[in-house]
Amino acid sequence: MRDIVITVLVFGSVPLIIYRPYIGILVWSWLGYMNPHRLCWGFAVTMPFAQTTALAIIIGTLISKEDRKLPVDRVVVVLVLFILWMFITTVFALNPTEAWGEWNKVWKIQLMTFFSMVLIKDLQRLKWLIWTIAVSLGYYGIKGGIFTILTGGNYKVWGPASTFIGGNNEIGLALIMTIPLLRFLQMQTQRFWLKAGLLGAIGCCAIAILGTHSRGALLGLLIMGGSLILKGKNKFFFGLLALVGGMLLYQFMPESWHERMGTIKTYEKDGSAMGRINAWGFAINVAKDRLFGGGFGAFDGFWFQIYAPNPDDFHDAHSIYFEVLGEHGFIGLALFLLLGFFTWQNASRCIALSKKYPDLQQLGNLMRMVQVSLVGYASSGAFLGLAYFDFYYHLVAVVVIGNYIVNTRAAATTAEQPQEAPANARLRELRSFVRTSVKPERSAVPSK
Template identity: 45%
Template sequence: MRDIIITLIVFGSLPFIFKRPYIGILMYIWISVMNPHRLSWGFAFSYPFAAIVAATTLVALLLTKDPKQLPRSSIVWTYLAFCVWMVVTTLFAFFPAECTDLLIRMWKTAVMTVAMILLIKTRRQIYLVVCALCLSIGYYGAKGGVFTVASGGASTVWGPEGSYIEGNNEVALAFITIIPMMYFLVHETPNKWIKRGILAVMALCAMAALGSYSRGALVGIVAMMGYLWWKSPKKAVMGTVMVLLLPAAIAFMPDKWTARMDTINTYEQDESAMGRINAWKMATNLALERPLVGGGFHIWTGNIFALYAPNPNDVHAAHSIYFQVLGEHGFVGLGLYLLLATLAFRRCSWIVRMTAKRDDLKWAATLGTMIQVSLLGFAVGGAFLSLAYYDVPYYLMALVVCTGYLVENTLKAEAAAARASANQQPRAVAAAPQVHA
């Protein structure tokens, strides 16, 4: 039954995508982030719904008469340079054949991210993209939060099978990254019952993040809360709420959760933590020997650890977005990755600065701030997870480009109208008839 429902929804959306191509972006986000087909048990489980929606969206983009020019954005060009550099590093990789699948997967995200930038042009469309992201991750957050509360935090929350966020650590980072975007929806939604529903899902996502037993997620939550407090105009109120809520949520969790979190302070005695450090040192040694191109995607294997790791027998995944990019794409790749994040964060600051005092554009200021909070949570939590190619942060950066472009065009139009009005006023005065006494 689930297979049929998902198939009908996807194929039923295709005519609407041809009519309004931006709908294809919403559908693609839903399929690629939520993976609804993975909730079925029949033919839909492995059916290429994402490819069908992506192809339809790209054809509709080519056929539409709307302008198809990319904004002049350093974010866009840095992102494309990063994607091109991954092609270069694959050509010089230790195992280029094994890298192909990951390269293709990353470029699929890149193509749809660029398509989003081309198609999402209005405030309503931006709002709908945020809704699609929140719905896709919020489903698992609400489900995981209920599971955590019902089990008293005794069981671990996991993500959707076959996705970037299948693991408990990865899905926890997804939860904390999406909570700020839900906060934006609360501000943008006039209906009080919908507001309450979103707030409830936010709380459940937070509980689900704790229920994942992810130490990186806890660090990310603390970083996000600290940044929110710093940016809040009502620091006393915000601080009081945080002081009350986080300790209460932590107190709810069982002793084994507290014991796991305590290993943050005693990481030298934790085998998992020391294994991560061994992997980070391996990536650093590899990058020092191959500083431009690194080793390519497929380096977290025994053969590579035997060459570069201090402990060649302790083979781990990167467990850090930074060391993952460094080891796989060298210092050039890491530089582009960090530059991309920095440019997106700075553009958010520009959006907030230009719109915070305007009622008509205050939504953009709220969105810019919340994207900053999300990116900060990802940057901190991602320091301990192999999620450098997770698609949601790239979609958020695309939203930064779309929002910034919309704000910039609005300000330019107003400035042009003001100049035109100023130029017309002297002419009107000069043309006025003179009256003689």
């Protein structure tokens, strides 16, 4: 039954997507983040829903009469350069077969990122996109939080199998990035029941993150949580709530969880942690030896025998930074970091400009929460290998869209202001000059 429902929903939306292609971005996001077909048990599991939706988006965009121009700024330029560089490194990859297979996934993700920038160009559509992403991933946060409470935290929380967020580390990172979006939605809604529900969802996500038993996710949660309090409203209330809630959850988690988290301080005695450090050394050595890095799939047991400090200790990158460094070299890492830096700066610029327009205050709040998500990705990602996670690139697109909206509004406001004719302006300047030139000087004789 579940397979039939999902199939009918996806294929039934195709005509609507062709008519209004921005709806396809919402459907594609739902499929990409919630992965509803992975919750089925029959034929829907392997159905090409994402490909069908993408094709409908392309067709709808081509025949649409809406503005189809891509907003271009420095973020978009760097993203294009990064994609082109990844293609070049794929050509020179150490493992060509695996590299081209991974490239086939990455370019499709980036294609939908650009279509999001083209089709989502107003605040209302942007909020619908945020709702779609937050609810899709928040589902796993609510489910994982309840599971952690019912099992006393003795079992790990996992994401949907065979997806980007299938592992406990990966779902932990995704939920860290989701909490700020849920907070944005909670700030904007006026309905009490919805505010309370979204606040509960945030709490469940935080519990689920602890339930992943991921050390990287714990560090990311702490750093993201601090940033969320600083950039949000009601700092004292939410700071106190986080402190009390954190202490209760810390006491609630089982001894096995405490033992695993305790290895953060004694990483040199933990085999998994030392394996990651060995993988990071491998990435540095590959980047030093090869301008183009190792390409996708470079973290391979065979190449560890050549480049790793300890050739017999094979591990995945477990870091977005060393993953990019090992696979795309120092140039690739520089582009990756520059993309994040420019995205942050553009979000700050959007926050500043949106203050001038009362109807764009929500946009400013959204950009603040996107920055908190970026903090979570940057901090937790230092210990998790999700450099090509579509969620991150969708946040990049959200910032590009936000800047487009505020720039369009600023341009429209300037155009609406009455402009003085050049001749009148010159005449006014001449009169002012004459008045100041012939102004009589005051008498030097002191008054009585």
